[in-house]
Amino acid sequence: MRRTLLSAAAVALLFVTACGGQSPAQSSGDTSPIQLGAWMPLTGSIAVHGLAQRAGGAAYFKFLNDHGGVHGRKVVWNVEDNAYDPQKTVAAAHKLIDQENSIAIVGANGTANTAAAFSYVLDQAQVPIIDTYGGDSTWYSPPKPLLFGIQTLYEDQMRVLAKWALKDSYKNIAIVHSDPAAFANIAKAGSDQIKSTSPSTNVMDVAVKFNTTDYAPVVLQVRNLHPDAVIMILSTAEVVAYLKQAAQQGLKTGIYTYAPNSSADVIRLAGADADGLKSEAFTLPPDDTSAAGVKDFVNAMQKYEAGTPADYESEMTWALCKVAVAAISKISGKIDKESIVKALQSMSNYDSGVMPPITFSASQHLGASKIQRVQLTGGKWTLVGSYVGADSNL
Amino acid sequence: MREAGESAATVPAAPPLRLRAVGHRYGAGVVALRDIDLDVEAGTFTLILGANGAGKTTLANVMGGMLKPSSGSVEAFGAPVRYTENRALNHLGIVLVPERRRLFYRLTVRENVMLGAYSIKESRKQLDERMRAVLQPFPSSIRDRLDVVAGSLSGGEQQLLAVARALIAKPRLVILDEPSLGLAPRAIEAVYDLLAGAREQGATLVVIEQSGAVALQYVSHIAILERGREIYRGTVGSISQEQILAIGYVGHVESVETTSGEAS
Amino acid sequence: MNELPAVLVSGVVSGATYALLGLGIVIIFRSTDVVNFAIGDFGTFGVYVAFALLTRGLPLLIAAIAAVGVAGLLGVATERAVVRPLGPGKTFAALVLTLALSLILVSLAGQLFGHQPEPFPALVPGHVAILGLVVAWQKIATAALAVVAMAVIAFFMRFTRLGVAMRAAAEDHYAARVVGINRGLVAAIAWFIGCALAGLAALLLAPDATLTVTLMVAPLFRAFAGVFLGGLESMIGAAVGGFAIGVLDDLAGRYVSASFRDTFVFAIIVLVLFLRPAGLLAAQHRQRV
Numbered sequence: 001m002r003r004t005l006l007s008a009a010a011v012a013l014l015f016v017t018a019c020g021g022q023s024p025a026q027s028s029g030d031t032s033p034i035q036l037g038a039w040m041p042l043t044g045s046i047a048v049h050g051l052a053q054r055a056g057g058a059a060y061f062k063f064l065n066d067h068g069g070v071h072g073r074k075v076v077w078n079v080e081d082n083a084y085d086p087q088k089t090v091a092a093a094h095k096l097i098d099q100e101n102s103i104a105i106v107g108a109n110g111t112a113n114t115a116a117a118f119s120y121v122l123d124q125a126q127v128p129i130i131d132t133y134g135g136d137s138t139w140y141s142p143p144k145p146l147l148f149g150i151q152t153l154y155e156d157q158m159r160v161l162a163k164w165a166l167k168d169s170y171k172n173i174a175i176v177h178s179d180p181a182a183f184a185n186i187a188k189a190g191s192d193q194i195k196s197t198s199p200s201t202n203v204m205d206v207a208v209k210f211n212t213t214d215y216a217p218v219v220l221q222v223r224n225l226h227p228d229a230v231i232m233i234l235s236t237a238e239v240v241a242y243l244k245q246a247a248q249q250g251l252k253t254g255i256y257t258y259a260p261n262s263s264a265d266v267i268r269l270a271g272a273d274a275d276g277l278k279s280e281a282f283t284l285p286p287d288d289t290s291a292a293g294v295k296d297f298v299n300a301m302q303k304y305e306a307g308t309p310a311d312y313e314s315e316m317t318w319a320l321c322k323v324a325v326a327a328i329s330k331i332s333g334k335i336d337k338e339s340i341v342k343a344l345q346s347m348s349n350y351d352s353g354v355m356p357p358i359t360f361s362a363s364q365h366l367g368a369s370k371i372q373r374v375q376l377t378g379g380k381w382t383l384v385g386s387y388v389g390a391d392s393n394l
Numbered sequence: 395m396r397e398a399g400e401s402a403a404t405v406p407a408a409p410p411l412r413l414r415a416v417g418h419r420y421g422a423g424v425v426a427l428r429d430i431d432l433d434v435e436a437g438t439f440t441l442i443l444g445a446n447g448a449g450k451t452t453l454a455n456v457m458g459g460m461l462k463p464s465s466g467s468v469e470a471f472g473a474p475v476r477y478t479e480n481r482a483l484n485h486l487g488i489v490l491v492p493e494r495r496r497l498f499y500r501l502t503v504r505e506n507v508m509l510g511a512y513s514i515k516e517s518r519k520q521l522d523e524r525m526r527a528v529l530q531p532f533p534s535s536i537r538d539r540l541d542v543v544a545g546s547l548s549g550g551e552q553q554l555l556a557v558a559r560a561l562i563a564k565p566r567l568v569i570l571d572e573p574s575l576g577l578a579p580r581a582i583e584a585v586y587d588l589l590a591g592a593r594e595q596g597a598t599l600v601v602i603e604q605s606g607a608v609a610l611q612y613v614s615h616i617a618i619l620e621r622g623r624e625i626y627r628g629t630v631g632s633i634s635q636e637q638i639l640a641i642g643y644v645g646h647v648e649s650v651e652t653t654s655g656e657a658s
Numbered sequence: 659m660n661e662l663p664a665v666l667v668s669g670v671v672s673g674a675t676y677a678l679l680g681l682g683i684v685i686i687f688r689s690t691d692v693v694n695f696a697i698g699d700f701g702t703f704g705v706y707v708a709f710a711l712l713t714r715g716l717p718l719l720i721a722a723i724a725a726v727g728v729a730g731l732l733g734v735a736t737e738r739a740v741v742r743p744l745g746p747g748k749t750f751a752a753l754v755l756t757l758a759l760s761l762i763l764v765s766l767a768g769q770l771f772g773h774q775p776e777p778f779p780a781l782v783p784g785h786v787a788i789l790g791l792v793v794a795w796q797k798i799a800t801a802a803l804a805v806v807a808m809a810v811i812a813f814f815m816r817f818t819r820l821g822v823a824m825r826a827a828a829e830d831h832y833a834a835r836v837v838g839i840n841r842g843l844v845a846a847i848a849w850f851i852g853c854a855l856a857g858l859a860a861l862l863l864a865p866d867a868t869l870t871v872t873l874m875v876a877p878l879f880r881a882f883a884g885v886f887l888g889g890l891e892s893m894i895g896a897a898v899g900g901f902a903i904g905v906l907d908d909l910a911g912r913y914v915s916a917s918f919r920d921t922f923v924f925a926i927i928v929l930v931l932f933l934r935p936a937g938l939l940a941a942q943h944r945q946r947v
Contacts, residue, residue: 042773179917213875221912223661236775244866248792248797269777458836482835484837492833496830496836498830509839512819512839
C-alpha cells in the first residue's frame with residue numbers, strides 16, 4: 001500500500017515537473033538525456049541470453065549517441081538484472097521507473113518475467129513496454145494500450161517449425177520443452193499445428209524440469225519414444241546439454257529449435273554435436289554484412305562491445321532498440337510516455353535494415369509476424385529460404 | 395644464583411606432575427575443584443579417592459592435559475603445562491586413560507593400540523614389534539583378537555585395551571580415571587596387575603577411584619578428595635582400610651586426620 | 659531393443675559423481691560435524707581455475723590437477739578461517755555460514771569468470787562400442803576415476819596412520835585428543851579431501867553440462883539425497899547412496915518421466931527414511947558415550 005502511494009506520488013511528481021517545463025523550453029531546448037530501461041537475466045542459469053542481448057542494445061545506444069542521439073538528446077539505457085525471476089523483475093521495474101525515471105521499457109527480456117511486471121509498469125506507472133525479447137499471443141490480442149512488440153510470437157515460430165518438420169517428411173515428432181507454462185504453451189501450439197496439418201503424424205510431448213543440467217535421463221526417455229525428429233523448446237544451455245547427450249547415446253533424429261537458440265553460443269558450447277540443427281532467426285544473419293543495416297550492427301559491436309560476438313541474439317536486441325528509437329525520432333514536441341505511444345501507432349513499414357518491415361496501428365501492437373529459417377552446417381548458420389510466417393506454405 | 399654443589403645435592407629432580415592451588419569452575423557457578431596442591435613423585439603409584447561429585451574426573455582431565463584449570467598452576471617435569479584445544483600431553487609422556495575408557499569402538503583392537511602410539515614417530519615395523527612386547531603380559535583375549543572391533547569386547551577386555559593403548563605410548567606418567575568402574579573384582583585385579591608391571595618398568599601412576607578396595611593393595615600413596623578439595627594426603631598405611639572404604643559409600647570422611655586441618 | 663543396460667550405465671556414471679560428492683560431504687561431517695553446503699561451489703570454482711589455465715594453453719592434465727587442488731585448498735581455508743573460529747558444537751551456525759559462502763562463491767565466480775557458459779573439454783574424447791552399446795570414453799573415465807578415487811580414500815582411511823586417526827577422530831573427538839591426535843590437522847585434512855573430491859566431481863561433470871556457476875547445484879542436491887539414503891555418518895553409505903540415486907534417477911527418467919524424476923527419487927528417499935531414519939546403511943551400533 002505504502003509502496004503504491006509512493007510510486008503514485010513519484011509519477012505525479014514526474015508529471016508536474018514535466019508539465020512545468022513544457023511551455024517555455026519546448027522540446028528543442030531540452031538537452032537532458034532520454035531515460036529508457038530494461039531488465040535482463042545477467043546472472044543465473046540463462047545469463048548467456050541476457051548478456052548477449054544487453055551487449056546488442058548497449059552497442060546500439062552507444063552508436064546512436066556517438067551519432068548525435070535523437071532530437072539532439074542522448075539516450076540512457078539502464079539495464080537491471082532480474083536473474084530470470086518474476087519477483088526480481090518487478091523489483092527491477094520499480095527501480096527503473098521510480099528511481100531512474102525511465103519513460104519506456106525497451107528491449108527487456110522474458111515472457112513470464114515481463115508479464116509479472118505488467119501490473120506495476122503498464123497499469124500503475126503507465127509506462128509503455130516496447131519491443132520485448134519474448135511475449136505470447138495473449139499480449140497483443142486484444143492489444144494492451146501501452147504494450148508493443150516486434151518479435152514474431154514463439155507460438156508462430158513453433159508453427160513454422162512444425163510445418164518444417166512435416167515438410168521434411170518426419171512421422172514421429174517429439175517436442176521436448178521446459179515445463180513452465182510459457183514453454184508448454186509454445187509446445188502445445190506446435191502439436192496442435194501438426195495434428196491439424198497431418199493427423200496421421202505421431203506427436204509426443206516431453207516436459208523437462210526447467211534448468212535441468214543432467215540430460216542423460218531426458219535423452220533416454222526421448223529415445224524410448226523412438227521419434228524421427230525432435231523439436232526443442234528449451235534454453236540454450238539445455239539445448240546444448242541435450243545435443244551432447246544425444247550424440248553420446250547415439251540418438252540420431254532430425255533436430256529443430258526456435259529463434260532464441262540461434263546463437264554463436266550453441267556452436268561454441270555444443271561444437272560438432274550441434275551440426276545439422278535447424279532453427280529460426282528474427283533477423284538477417286549477422287555474419288553476412290552485405291546489408292547496410294547488418295554492417296552497422298557488426299561494426300558497432302566490434303567498436304563498443306568487443307567482448308561479445310555479433311550474433312543473432314545481440315542483433316535482435318539491437319533491432320528492438322532501433323525500432324523504439326525510430327518511433328522517438330518521429331515525435332515532434334515533448335518526448336514522454338504518451339508521445340512515444342502515439343509515434344509507435346503511426347509507424348508503418350519501418351525498415352530497420354536487419355529484420356522484416358515493422359507496422360503498428362491502434363489495433364495492431366505486434367509489429368512483425370515472420371521469421372527466417374536457418375540451419376547449422378559446418379559450424380555456421382546458413383539461411384534456408386526467405387522470411388516465412390505461420391500461415392505461409394513452406 | 396645457586397651454588398653448583400648445593401643444587402645437585404639438595405634439589406630433587408622435577409616431579410612428573412606438580413599442582414599448586416589448582417581450582418576449576420564450570421561456567422559461572424559449579425565449582426569442581428578448589429585449591430588442590432599435589433606432587434606426584436617419580437616412580438610412585440598414587441591413588442586418589444573421592445565420592446561422586448568430588449571432582450575426580452575434573453582433576454583427571456586437568457592432570458591429563460585435557461582441561462585447563464581456571465586457576466592455579468600445573469607443572470609437568472618442571473615445566474608449566476601448556477593446554478591446547480588440539481591435543482593432550484602425550485608428547486610429554488603423560489597419558490590419560492579417561493573415564494569410561496573412551497576407546498574407538500568402531501575401530502579394531504589393533505587400530506586402538508596403534509593410535510595409542512600416535513605421537514611417537516617410528517616405522518610400522520618398530521610399532522609392530524613394540525606392540526608385541528607391550529601386549530605380551532596381556533591375556534590372549536586381547537592378544538589373539540587384534541582384528542575384532544573394540545566395541546565387541548567385554549567390559550573387562552575393553553579396560554585392558556584402554557591400558558594397552560596407554561602403555562604403547564611409552565608413558566612416563568599414566569593417569570587412570572576410574573579404571574575399575576563396572577568391572578568384576580577379578581577383572582579389576584587383572585588391570586592392576588598390568589599397572590604394577592608398568593610401574594616396575596619405570597612408569598609413574600596415578601589412579602583415581604571411587605572405591606579403593608582393590609587398588610589399595612597396589613598403591614604407594616593416597617589422596618582423598620571431597621567436594622573439590624583435598625582433605626587427606628599421605629602414604630598407604632597412614633589411613634585405615636575402613637575409613638577408605640567408607641568414602642565410597644558416604645562420600646566424605648568423618649574422622650581422618652587431615653593434612654590441612656580443614657576437614658569439615 | 660532392451661535399453662536397460664544403457665540406462666544402468668548412464669545411471670552408474672552420473673551416480674559416480676554423486677558418490678564422490680556424497681563421500682566428500684560425509685568425510686567433512688564426520689570430522690567436524692559440519693554439513694558443508696558450499697562443497698559443490700568449491701568444485702565449480704576449481705574447474706573455473708582449470709578452465710582459465712586451459713585458455714592460457716596449459717595441458718589438460720595440469721588444469722585437472724589444479725581444479726582438484728584448488729577445491730581442496732578452498733576447503734582448508736574455509737575450515738581454518740570460518741568453521742574453526744566458531745568453536746566446536748556450533749553445527750547450525752557453521753551450516754548457515756557454508757550456505758552464505760556458497761552464495762558468495764557463486765557470485766564471485768560470476769564476477770571473475772563471467773556468467774557465460776563455457777565449453778569444458780572431455781578428459782578423454784571419443785566413443786567405444788561395448789556389446790552393441792555406444793559409450794563415450796568420457797563416461798568410462800568418469801566412472802573409473804571415481805572408483806579409483808574412492809579406492810584411494812578407502813586405502814588411506816583403512817591402512818595409513820593418519821587415515822586411522824581420522825576415523826578415530828570422527829568417532830570420538832575427546833578420545834582422539836586423549837591419544838594425541840591433533841584435531842586441527844585432522845579437520846584440515848578432512849576438508850581438503852572432501853572438497854578435493856567435489857573438485858573431481860565437478861571436473862567430471864563439466865564436459866557434459868558445460869561450465870557455469872550453477873554447475874554443481876543439481877548434482878549436490880542428488881548427492882545429498884544419496885547421503886541421506888546411506889546415512890550421514892557412513893562413507894560407504896554415501897558412496898553406495900550416490901550410485902543408487904544416479905541409477906534411480908535414470909530409471910525414473912527412462913521408465914517414468916524425465917520431468918517427474920526428482921519427485922520419484924525423493925519419494926523413494928522419504929520412504930527409506932521413514933523405514934530407517936538413520937539411513938539404509940547407517941552404522942548398526944553407536945557407542946559414542
